[in-house]
Amino acid sequence: MTHTQERGVTELPNDRRPVVEMRDVSIAFGNVQALDRVSMRLLPGEIHALMGENGAGKSTLIKALTGVYSIDTGRIVVGGEEHEFATPAAAQAAGISTVYQEVNLVPNLTVAENMLLGREPRRFGGINMGAMNRRARATLERLGLDINPGSLLGHHPIAVQQLVAIARAVDVDARVVILDEPTSSLDAEEVQKLFDVMRRLREHGVAVLFVSHFLDQVYEIADRMTILRNGRLVEERMVAETSQLELVRLMIGRELEVLDRLDRDHGRAAPNSATPVLTAVGLGRKGSLEATDLTLFEGEVVGIAGLLGSGRTELARLLFGADTADHGGLEVRSTRRRLRSPRHAIDRKIAFSSEDRKAEGVIGDLTVADNMLLALQASRGWLRPIPSATRAKLVREYIQALDIRPTDPNALMRNLSGGNQQKVLLARWLITEPDVLILDEPTRGIDIGAKAQIQTMVADLAAKGMSVLFISAELEEVLRLSHRVVVMRDRRKIRELANEDVSVGDLLEIIAGETRQTELEGPA
Amino acid sequence: MSATTVPNPTTWDRVRTYSPASRYLPVVATFALFIGMFGFGGISYQGFFDWQVFLSLLLDNSFLIVLAVGMTFVILSGGIDLSVGSVVALSTMIAAKTMEMGWSPYLSMATVLLVGTLLGTLMGVLVHYLDIEPFIATLAGLFLARGLTYLISKNSIPITDETFVELAFASITLPGGYYTTWTVVIALATVVVAAYVLARTRFGRTVYAVGGNEASAMLMGLRVAVVKVGVYAISGFCAALGGLLFALYTLSGYSLHAVGMELDAIAAVVIGGTLLTGGRGFVVGSLLGVLVLGTIQTFISFDGTLNSWWTRIAIGVLLLVFVVVQRLMTRRQS
Amino acid sequence: MTDTLDRAPAPEEQAPRPGPVSRLLGHQLLWPVVAIVVMLVIDVIAVPSFLDLRVQDGHLYGNPVDIVRNSAPVMLVALGMTLVIATRGIDLSVGAVAAIAAAVACTRIVESADEGAASAAILACTTALAACVLLGVWNGFLVSVVGIQPIIATLVLMVAGRGLAMLVTDGQITTPSNDAFSGLATGFVLGLPIAFLIALGMVVLTAVLTRRTALGMLIEAVGINPDASRLAGVRARTITWTVYVFAAVCAGMAGLIIAANTNSVNANSLGLWIELDAILAVVIGGTALTGGRFSLAGTVVGALLISTLVRTIPSIGIPSEANYLFKAFVVILVCLLQSPRARAALRVRGRRAASSKAVAA
Structure with a gap:
């Protein structure tokens, strides 16, 4: 396989040359091929989404572009010149700035310093604080942000910190701003604020590379997208010309078909036991989960569907005592129990496998x-x-x-x-x-064979009488395994339904909280 | 979203909004502690409320002030320097030995400062480029400096050079009949320079950035390497300078000088409100920390009934209080 | 969540088991042992009679005996330090704790009705070790309950400890005269020095405690990944707390032996920098400062290496105080050998992994 991948490339308008062009970039770690001849183009004045499942190679591609990893083969052309950045600083100097999900700024300095550190205005060899604050304020204003440049960064919520990180990137006169999953911990209002800023960047001719798990957001904001799967380029697409269903297929690809074979092997009929094993009564914790009721019966798989930050992991941790609940309580086999630590949960025959x-x-x-x-x-x-x-x-x-x-x-x-x-x-x-097994994303980032084995095992365990709480971002997987599905959103349980004739589309609708186009129905 | 209109900030606005007070709270607390202790001393002991007592406090602790300044840089960057006590001893020894050999005191002092800075730089290189934990790298520095000191001489060498002795005894008369020495002036000048560097230079702000989050500082494209090696070089320089002040104070070079002084320096920095995990604190706080330690000692010398070991215990207790409060503060924030 | 790549196993790690020769060459204790042998060879060249042993009154005398006897205090302190370091901790206060233990024991002996009686010595030593338990509980409390970083938490006692010791001795250099007590350092059983036997006994006891029970595995689990251990139900807090108590007791025993050796206690200088020697011994023995897997045998070798070094220096005509200089080089050398980054610098291919790791960290 020595041919270059040229399939699935969108037409470029004549007047716009790519500001970044990565061609046939490969990176291997040991004997794992993290990127296999991947190409990507970014145009000035566009918002470009980088799509792919966990492990598709998105982060590696970004790190290759920003000089964190060096590439094995391939070319990176920025502004018409070939580059290979040795450090993030070198990439920044060439106009490529990155804003990571876990904001990479320093919380103990002011907003202005975080924006301008490394190139602050100076006077007599010292930093001119007044000029620095004025310049920071001007940049923030340009982005429509009302943030006091003199305040400590650490005193602001993550959302504001991310906006400051973008402001820092803008101040460098970035030609490319990379946003690596910026929205996963933001609420709806904060996301809108971020999108405002992104649109302003687009108006200013900046190329914005946007990585997000949330399809709606991509459809709301992005112009074009590059789709990766298992370290390879799948396709470059215009967002407006691609349906969500098509996108999901491109992202998940063959895996879906393979796993489909597992389907229907295990009947989803509700188990006939009515013995409650673990019951949450109004269980909650300030800032992470609102009061939630949930009962797990013997021999039952309960799936939790919800996006990152929906409260799914938080619920699991509370059920296991990994975090302590500040309201509500738990009943283990109908006896009220307080789980102060994982240790107590284990003594009550509860097990929890973390997503991380x-x-x-x-x-x-x-x-x-x-x-x-x-x-x-x-x-x-x-x-x-x-x-x-x-x-x-x-x-x-x-x-x-x-x-x-x-x-x-x-x-x-x-x-x-x-x-x-x-x-x-x-x-x-x-x-x-254990009597209860809580699995938080047990199949994430692992190969397809192991995934199938784990799924089969979950079904078998339930058949033998164990209760399983199964959390996964992959709705198909949740549907395939669960007898009952709990849908979570915004840190609370919004729906609980028996898994009878439920489709991925139904779940998506509930998660999104609104009716969608019918084409969103899951793959037939 | 409509762009919020931000009115042009007035000077008052800037004064009002710039730097929330919480950042200065630890320093303010230390200052209050110092004032309180000094006030308590004034009420309890005859003759305590004299400017000269305060000036002696500075005089007796001038070397510690300089050490604490260097240590502040290191701790702010998230590191620690255990070698400073040994570097002080080495410095007194080099000064005494070279002057005994007939070197010019200026050449001798320059040599001391150079050696200290080099040692510090070396430790910085170990920490940054070879990824050796700060406390292990500076532990090597501690052994190295102490070993070199022993190698030069096991015994105490008196310093008799005229210029040096003159400098040691030269006093500056202040209005009101008070006097002080050049060592105090040098120590306070070090504090002022350090405060400026930390607050107003790119290097200084990067020290805070590295202490706040090193990985971020790296990704922000800041010169992390320069800062991480630099803070140890500065600490080495300060230790050497502190060693010279100590030599002026004791007029001797001795391999058993300044044993455990690194602990005093660290304690002073922490009591001065600097976070041991890095990123937060001020040089002025370290100065106040030294003064608090010095006041404890002054107490004990004024109070005939207390023994000298109470100093160490009191320092330990203060350290404990500050460390626990810091811990509670950072826990609340996270 | 960023997608994390599971690093593939390096090919050589899946290779078949190495043969005995390459296993020996790859053993982490090879170089420390070689260093000891080299030093002994140098000693014999400098002083041909260096390794001679004499039997006098049924006891062994000679440099080798001195080396093992003098290694006892560091070995004891390093033993406790090994477990503390395995849990990702560090205990800077051991020197001060040793001084306190010695101060308590000597003061009790001097104050007892019959200063020379063996019972007085036993009672005094028991009291001293009980005091150490308290100090260890204190350190462990600060680290595991209050959650202060170990280096900072133990710094408190490091600073205050010598003051406490002086409080106990009233600032005097206390000199007990008690044969049973001084026997701790100078006595012999079966021809071997008691001090060394005590240290060895503690090593064996610790080895049994950690390797015959599940303690060692749990300590390592806590040291390698505290979060995962907690979620697996390991009582991380209790384990951490226990190792600090253990370290303090070990330090106390070392303090007693040091005091017995000179029949005196100087609260200011007893056990000075022994924490640094102990950390050095642990590191030489191959236990990483980042916690996790620990090697008690390595610590024993490390302590013997330091003791050999201290003995070698005067025998080749260098002033014995210069041993600090040599220790400095040993520290740097060992750290360089263990530093992934220094090792990576030697291998061209390894460069990227190291630098990317450094950024990700």
């Missing part, structure tokens, strides 16, 4: 065996080590049952692929023989 595998699951420098046995050992206490025969038996059993590779129980956890790590973490919880 790397930060909250994997103990990288311990072996696969230790990782698997950690939860069981923790609940036994350090004085009662698991006998080595039992250890060996359990580990062997689960490596086999979950098809974990490599099969060596003494392999270090960090050397495993994402999918295998996820299976080890599942094994960690299954070994504790």
Whole structure:
């Protein structure tokens, strides 16, 4: 495969030359090909969306463009000149600025300093504070922002900090502003404010590269888009000429068809048990989840559908005692319980696999065996080590049952692929023989084979009587596995429905809170 | 959205809105503490309320002030420097030895400052370029400087150079019959220069930025390397300068000088309201911190019944209070 | 959420198990052991009789015996430090704690009715270690409950500790005369110095406690990933708290041995910089300062290396105080060998991974 990918490129208007052109860029980490001959073009005065699932290569592409990663092969042409940026500073100097989701500014300096640090106006060798504040104020005004340049950045909410980050980029006379998932923690009003600023940038001839998980937002603001999948370019499209359904298909691609084979294997009929295992009564926590009622019955898979920030992860954490609720309560098998820590939840036979595998699951420098046995050992206490025969038996059993590779129980956890790590973490919880298993995005960022195995396993566990709370951003997956679906939005539960003849489109409608075009119905 | 009209700010507006008071709160607290302690001393002890007591406070702690200034830079950038006490000892030793060998005192002092700065730079390189934790890198510096000191001489070497001794004893008469020495002037000048650098230069603001969030500072394209090596170089320079002031104070070079002085410097900086995790604090606070430590000592020398070890315990308690308050403050914010 | 790429395992990590020779060459303790041997060889060249052992009154004497005996205090402190460091912590207060323990023990002995009695020594040492438990509880409280960074939390006691020790001794250099007490440092059992046996005994006890129970694994889990450990139900707080208490007790024992060695306690200088020696021993032994996997054997080797170094310097004609100079070089050397960035600089291909990691961090 040596041919260059030239398919799916939109016509460019004659009068506009791309300000950035990335051609056939490849990057590999070890033996993982993160980007495989990806091309992307940005035009001045456009808002360009970069679309793709988790792991599609969006972040890598951005980091290649901004000099964080160096590229293995390919070319980056900025303003007609070929560049390879060695550092973010070099990219900035060429007019490419990036605003990350986790705002990369310093909270302990003022807004003005954050905008101008590194190029502040000076007088007699010292910084001219007055001139700096005036210049910052002028830039903020140009973007229609009323923010006091003298205030400390850290005193503002994230949304304002992001706007300041954009203002910093604008002040550098950026030709390209990259917004990497800027909206995931903003409320609707804040998003509109951000879009205002983005439109102003477009008017000023800036190329804006916008990365977002939220399709509506992309359709509201973007002109063109580049779609990636598994490190490869799928297509470049005009947003107005692409339906959402088409876009989703392009993003998810073949995977959907493969997984469809799993479909219908497991009946979704409600389990006949009526024994409640875990009940949340008005459970909530200020700032993260409004009072929520939820009951999990024995042998039931309850799916949670909702976008990032909808409260889905927050609910899971409260159910597990990872965060403490400040109102409402929990009943475990109809007995009122207070879960002050994960420890208490585990004692009540609740298990929770976090969405953030790397930060909250994997103990990288311990072996696969230790990782698997950690939860069981923790609940036994350090004085009662698991006998080595039992250890060996359990580990062997689960490596086999979950098809974990490599099969060596003494392999270090960090050397495993994402999918295998996820299976080890599942094994960690299954070994504790829980009654309730809470899975937050268990299939994110892992390969298709492991994904199918995990889905099958969830269905099997439920069939054996375990209650599973299944959270996933992929609505198809939620629908495929769940007996019941809870839809969340804006930090609260907005709907609960039995999974009978529910389509992805129905869910999207509920999540969006309004009726949409019929073409949004899920793939037939 | 209609663009909100922002009226042209008046001077009053700027005065009113610029820099919320919360940033200065720790320094204000330290200042209040100092005033309170001084006031308490004045009420409790005869002759405490004398300007000369205050001036002696500066005189007896001039070297510590300079050390604390250097330490402020390092801590603001998110690091720590354990080597300063040893560098002080090395500096007194180099000064004493070279003058004993007949060097000009100026050449000798220049050498001291150069060596200190070089040592600091070296540690900065270890920290930034080789990614060695600050406290380990400066631990190496501590051992290195102390080892060099021993290598030069195990015994105390008196300083007898006339110019140097003259400088040590030269006093400046102030209005009202009070007097002070050049060491105090040098120490206060260091504070002023440092305060200016931190508040008004690109280097200084970058120190705060690095301490606030190093990864961000890097992504903002700031010169992180210069700052991270620079703060250790500055601290090394300040330690050397502090060593010279200490030599002026003791007129000797000795390998057991300034043992544990790094702890006093760190304590002064923390008590001065600088966040040990970096990014927040002021040099003026460190000056006040030193004065608070000095006042405790003055108390103990005024009060015949208290023993010297109460100083250390009191410093420990103050340190504890500030550290816990800092912790509670940062916890509330996050 | 940014999409994170799962870094693929490096090819060599999936390679078949290395043979015994390459395993030996790759062992983390190889270089420290080689360093000890090299120093001993240098010693023998400088002083041909360096390794000679004499038996006198049924006890062993000679430089090797001195080396192991003198390594005892650092070994003890480093032992506690190893576990603290494994949980991502650090304990700067151990020197001060050692001084307090010595101060308490010596003062109790001097104040007891029968100053020379063995029972007085035992009672005094028990009291001292009990005081250490309290100090450890204090450190652990600040770190695990209040949530102060370990280096800062233990700095408090580091600053105040010597003041407390002087409070105990009333600022005097206390000199107890008690044979049982001084036997801690100078005595022999089965021909071996008691001090070393105590240290070794503690090492063995710790090894059994951590490796025969699940404690070691849980400590490592907490050190490698505290958040994940908490979510897996590990009582991270209790574990962290425990290791600080353990470190303080170890430091106290070291303080007792040091005081017994000189039959005196000077609250200002006893155990000065021993925290730094201990950290050095831990690092030499291959336990990373970033927490996680720890090696008790490594710490023992590290302590022996420091002790050998201190003995070697005067034997080759350098003033013994210059040992600090050598320690400085050892610190830098070991850190360079462990620093991923320094290692990456040696490998061209590794460059990108390191720099991208640095930015992402």
